[in-house]
Amino acid sequence: MAHSVNPKYYTSSWIEEVPGRVSPHNDAEITENRNKFFKKYFTNPDDMRRVKQQFADFSLCMNAFEDPEAIEDRAHFDPKQWWGTYGVHAPELKDLALMLLGQPSSSSCCERNWSTYSFIHSLKRNRLNPGRAEDLVFVHNNLRLLSRKSKDYENRPSRMWDVGGDGLDNFDGVGILEGADLALDEPEFEQEIVGDESI
Structure with missing residues (x-):
């Protein structure tokens, strides 16, 4: 849906960059999914009809969106800036666009998933086939998510399942992991990091 409300994707310069590229309102798959989103998000039929009309005007550069300056600025403005400047006549679509385009990526x-994978499929467990390793990562992540809903989450060992979570800078307090057994195979580089033990 965020792809559909980005003004840049309706400019001729963006469309002509790649042969065969089309704007979002001309792509069948995007249109199908956008309509599904509208049905789920706007449960009131009147609201949904109004938003669909606003989207049609936006995508076809009609009515409130036919100003030549608004059309030209699609290529040059940040999408949120464009909606803030020209979206006043489509308030529902503007709110939706700002909500979707304002999400940080x-x-x-x-x-976090790759970190979990590296703990599961390591030098010691290098005989795991990829399918088994993926299954173990899947189970681990789902158990970790489920454990967060329990009352004992903060006090129980399952809290250690959040290894690699946001803000984890080192292994302090995580427990004994395979990181403790790892060694560098490059003695010169290891010497720089560890230092001279003879000193």
Whole structure:
């Protein structure tokens, strides 16, 4: 849905960058999913009809969105700035666009998943086939999420399942993990990090 309300994706310069590229309102899959989203998000039929009309005006540059300046600024403005400037005549769609386009993107969930994978499939357990390792990561993550709902989460050992969570800078307090057994295979580099033990 955020793709559908980004003004940049309706500009001719963006469409012509890649052969065969089309704007979101001309893509069948995006249109189907956008309509599903509208049905789920706007349960009142009148609201849904009004938002669909606003989206049609926005995507086709009609009525409130036909101003040449608004059309030209689609390519140059940040999407949130554009909606803040030109979305006044489509308040429901503007609110939806600002909500969707204002969400921060982050790779922390992926990083956390890869961290869990590295604990499960390590030098000691390198004979695990990829399917088994993926299953173990899946089970681990789901158990970790379920454990957060329990009253004992803060006091029980399951709290250690959040290894690699946000803000974890070191292994202090995490318990004994495989990180304790790891060693570098490059003595010169290890010497720089660990230091000279003879001193």
